[in-house]
Amino acid sequence: MKVGFVGLGMMGKFMAANLQEKGFDLVVHDLNKAAAEPHIAAGAAWADSPKALGEAVDVVFSSLPGPPEVEAVALGENGLLAGMSKDGAYFDLSTNSPTVVRRIHAVFAEKGVHMLDAPVSGGPHGAESGKLALWIGGPEAVYNKHKSVLDAIGDRANYIGDIGAGSVAKLVHNCSGYAMQCALAEVFTLGVKAGVEPLALWEAVRQGAQGRRRTYDGLINQFLPGEYDPADFALRLAHKDVSLATALGREIGVPMRMANLALEEMTEAMNRGWGNRDSRSPMILQLERAGVEIAVDKDDIRAALERDGAANDNPKPN
C-alpha cells in the first residue's frame, strides 16, 4: 500500500518515520522541503504538492497545525482532492474543528473519496515511541480496511463514531487538560503561599485519593452511572472543604477564580437540598445547563475497564 504524508512537523515527522520503519512505501510533502530530507534519505519519494501526492498514493495522512492549514491542503488549489482518486482514503491526524472536518468530508464524498478525522494524543514522545492514541471518526469500513496502517502510527487506534467524532473526543480531552491546569495552578499557589514547600506539597497530594488514580477515573462511580446516592463523600463535607480552602486564599491573598466558581456550584447544589448526596452531585447542574443526561449501565462500565487491559490496576465500580 502506498502511503502519502503531508506535514512533517513536531508530530508528523515521527509518525511518518514510524510508517517507514513498518515498511510502508511513503510519499511525503511539506511546505518546507528540508523537513522531508530525513524521510527521503530513508527511501521516501517527494511530491511537489498535495495534489501530486494524492495522485501517487492509496491513502493520505496529514498532520498540520489547525483548520486553515488542513483546508488549504485538502481543498486548495493543487490540494489533495484535486489529485486523489475515487475510493481513496484521507485521514487527518491534526487536531481540527469537528465542523471543518464534516465539511471537508462532505466535499470529498462528492468525488467518492473517503475523509476521516483521526486526531492523536500522546505528544511528541508518544508520536516517536508509537505510544499514541488515534481517535477516528468516519466510515467504519474504511477505518477497518486501514487499521494496519493506523497501527503503524500508534498503539491505540480506535474507532469513535461518525465523521467529526474523533475531533470531538480530542477537543474534550485537551480542553479538560487546560481547565485542570488553571485549577491546579490556583491550589498550588495557595499551598505554597500558605507555607508548604512546593515539592513536599506535590508529593503529598500525589499520594491522596486524586493522585492515586487516573484523571478520568473519578467519573466511574457517580457521574457515568448517574447515581449520586448513597454518598461516598457527602456534598455538605466537600462544601466545607472548599469553603476552608477559599477562606485560606482570602486570608493569605491568593485569588482563586476557579475554586470560587466550584464553590458557587456546590452552594447551588446545597440549596437544591443535596447536602447529604455525594459531593459529585453538583455535576448534575452542568448536565441540566447543557441539556444532557448521562446514565451508563454499570455492567458496561465494568466491561470497559476490563477491555482496558490494565484491569488489575483499575478501580472497581461500586
Next chain:
Amino acid sequence: MGAHMAANLQKAGHDLIVHDMRQDAADPHIAAGATWAESPQAVGADSDVVFLSLPGPPEVKAVALGDKSLLSGMMPGSACFDLSTNSPTLVRQLHATFVEKGVEFLDAPVSGGPRGAESGKLSLWIGGAEDAFNTYKPVLDAIGDRAAYIGAIGAGSVAKLVHNCGGKSVQCALAEVFTLGVKAGIPPLKLWETVRQGIIGRENPFDSLTRHFLRNHYDPPDFTLRLAQKDVSMALELAREVGVPMRFASMALEEITEAMSRGWAERDARVAMVLQQERAGVHIAVDDGRVDAAVAKMATERAANDN
C-alpha cells in the same frame, strides 16, 4: 471514617479508649475490647496519644477546648493528632494553646475515603513537631499505609485543602467537557473510554506538574501555547454551536489569551500557569534534581505497591 480508623488501631493491637457524641457508635469498638470514656477530658486523662476524626473546625474546637475538654485532661508529654479536614488557621491556634500546657498538637488529615479508611490504603498528611511524628509513626502506620510528614503545624491541612479543592475544581471542569462531548454526539461511555487513553487519561492529574510547573521550565515547548489556544478556542466554538455553557473552559481560554499577549505563544502551553503565580505573589521553581528524585521515588513506591 473514624469507625474504620479506630478499628484498624485495635486490629494492630493498640489499647483503645473511645468517645463519640453518640455512645452507640462505640459499641463495636467496646465489643472488640475498647474502653468507653464519658468525655474528651476522660479520654485525654488516660491516653498517651489521642486521635480526633470530626466533621470540621467547630466540632474540633469544641472537643479540644470546650466543656470537659481534651486539653483539660491531657498530660504534659502526650500528643494529639487531628485527623479531621480542618482550617490551617484553627489548627495553628490549637497547637499554640496545647503547647503552652506541654501537649503536642499535630494536624494529620487523611485522604482515601471510607474505603481507604477501612482497607488502610490511606494517606495521612502530618504538620507539627517532627519528633512527635517520628515517635508516633508506628501508630500512624496502623491507620494508613502512607503517613507522611509535610512540615510545620498546619502544613498537613494546607495539603489536604489543596488536594480536595483542586479535586472539586477539576470535577466541575470535567462535567463541562463531558456534557460538551455527549451533546456533540459521542455516547458517554465511548467518550470516557476514549479520553482515558489520551495523554491526560493515562496518568493522574498531578504528574504533569512535574514536567514544567514545578521546575519553572517552559522552554523549549512540549506543546506550544499557540496550539493550546487553538484547541481550547475550537472546543468553545463547538460548545457555542451545540449549546453547552462552559464557564471553566472559558476562564481557561482567558488565561491562555492573556499569556499569548505576553508574547509567550511559542513557549510551552503550561506557561499560562505563571500568571496565577504572579497574581498570588508566589514563585515556584524547584531544582531539577529534586523533582527527578521525587518522581523516581514515586515510581518505585508505585511499583512496590502494585506487586
